Amino acid sequence: MCRTMRNEIRSYQKTRHMTHDVQHPVPDALLMGYATGALPQAFDLVLATHVSLCDDARARLETFEAIGGAVLEDMDVADIAEDSLDRTLALMDGMQPVAPPAPSSGTFPTPLQAIVGGDEDAVRWRSLGGGVKQSVLQSDKYGTARLLLIPAGRAMPPHSHRGTEMTLVLKGAFRDEDGVFARGDLEVADAAVNHQPIAEAGEDCICLVATDARLRFQSLLPRIAQPFLGI
Amino acid sequence: MLLETNHTGRTSDAGILASGGLDTARYEVRGKIVTANEHTEAQWVAKMSAIAQNKDRSAFAEIFRHFAPRVKAFLIKSGADRSLAEDCMQDVMATLWHKAHLYDPSRASVATWIFTIARNRKIDLLRKYARPDPEHLPWGPEHEPNAADVIALQQDASRLAAALGKLPAKQRELIQHAYFGDLSHSEIADKTGLPLGTIKSRIRLALDRLRHSMG
Numbered sequence A: 001m002c003r004t005m006r007n008e009i010r011s012y013q014k015t016r017h018m019t020h021d022v023q024h025p026v027p028d029a030l031l032m033g034y035a036t037g038a039l040p041q042a043f044d045l046v047l048a049t050h051v052s053l054c055d056d057a058r059a060r061l062e063t064f065e066a067i068g069g070a071v072l073e074d075m076d077v078a079d080i081a082e083d084s085l086d087r088t089l090a091l092m093d094g095m096q097p098v099a100p101p102a103p104s105s106g107t108f109p110t111p112l113q114a115i116v117g118g119d120e121d122a123v124r125w126r127s128l129g130g131g132v133k134q135s136v137l138q139s140d141k142y143g144t145a146r147l148l149l150i151p152a153g154r155a156m157p158p159h160s161h162r163g164t165e166m167t168l169v170l171k172g173a174f175r176d177e178d179g180v181f182a183r184g185d186l187e188v189a190d191a192a193v194n195h196q197p198i199a200e201a202g203e204d205c206i207c208l209v210a211t212d213a214r215l216r217f218q219s220l221l222p223r224i225a226q227p228f229l230g231i
Numbered sequence B: 001m002l003l004e005t006n007h008t009g010r011t012s013d014a015g016i017l018a019s020g021g022l023d024t025a026r027y028e029v030r031g032k033i034v035t036a037n038e039h040t041e042a043q044w045v046a047k048m049s050a051i052a053q054n055k056d057r058s059a060f061a062e063i064f065r066h067f068a069p070r071v072k073a074f075l076i077k078s079g080a081d082r083s084l085a086e087d088c089m090q091d092v093m094a095t096l097w098h099k100a101h102l103y104d105p106s107r108a109s110v111a112t113w114i115f116t117i118a119r120n121r122k123i124d125l126l127r128k129y130a131r132p133d134p135e136h137l138p139w140g141p142e143h144e145p146n147a148a149d150v151i152a153l154q155q156d157a158s159r160l161a162a163a164l165g166k167l168p169a170k171q172r173e174l175i176q177h178a179y180f181g182d183l184s185h186s187e188i189a190d191k192t193g194l195p196l197g198t199i200k201s202r203i204r205l206a207l208d209r210l211r212h213s214m215g
Helices: A003-013 A029-034 A039-053 A055-073 A083-095 A108-114 B035-056 B057-077 B082-102 B109-129 B148-167 B169-180 B196-214
Strands: A126-129 A132-140 A145-148 A166-172 A173-176 A177-180 A186-189 A205-211
Touching: A003 A173, A029 A039, A029 A055, A029 B169, A039 A055, A039 A132, A039 A166, A039 A205, A055 B057, A055 B109, A055 B169, A055 B196, A083 B057, A083 B082, A126 B169, A166 A177, A173 A205, A173 B196, B035 B057, B035 B082, B035 B109, B035 B148, B057 B082, B057 B109, B057 B169, B057 B196, B082 B109, B109 B148, B148 B169, B148 B196
Parallel strands: none
Antiparallel strands: A126 A132, A132 A145, A145 A205, A166 A186, A166 A205, A173 A177
């Protein structure tokens, strides 16, 4: 076996651990909603963070974006201003290059760090009692995104939600009737689900949670994604 | 076959695309002759590469002539008035110039990549917030996309566009409206038969290779 090949295998084994194995794939409708830009802001944050941790979700997201590319290519063209190109060239010359969100080496992926203003140690926690803490990151009339810390072995406080709730594990793990959710795993629960996750022993569990409490999320979804664009 | 698929996934022969030297007689992949349309996809990739590597303004002008009117139409359909759509389109195209070096042709067609820039700008302007993007996965300095992967992905994208064009009008409109962000059209339709499985596997493969190169 040549050296390159051995390195390749070693590197492959290494990379297998970089993003987690998919136990609980995110529903197509959510990925498509993220690809089209139709989701509440709080959900965009969870998906940007999840996709940063899970290459399977990234491949599916980019497939939905490929449909967007096909739609763009298929557009009837609009008339553009006569001096459009010249104005664009001038705009180009005055623009500063923007660095893309590079991979993070911390607990929080880059898009989450951008909202928090740093990694885990920068979170401004508020106690909810019983060792449980939360930090609301973003909230508007469509939804709320928050970080939740549950001490190892403790149960998440009982809560109800009218719409959809997305819970992304960033550290530690929790267990509920659907199984164990570890770093990178995303649980999507609708109002019908009555669950009380319990943090696994050994490590505190930190999750990014988004809810669309004030507006039922189902009405916002491009539901066409579900039955007939299944990827 | 135009290019050998190297098992290491670390070929640097993407330059064949970048050079624009796409000789049609040699442009055959895995026994299949590439159609004129697929050739076009590869040409867009070559122009992006000319922008990224040489700041080539004539390549930019060609991309602009093709995509700017489509981006503007997309923004109008998404709810922007003509003047906002014009300004926003110029901004999208100028962003393309500055981000050209980030474009990965083994994961997206040029149209797809422009769509993502236009969508983000649209959210900025119409919904007034900066949509968070996933972490960017860069190719390391010693690596670049495998040329065979690039050609295959661009062919897949071309096939997807063709399949969308062949859908019954009603289904096609439903998909368009979902991408314009017009969600009142959320009816359920039958299976479309869009070739999404192959493109997903292709992107997954490109991501695996990218992870190796980062490892």
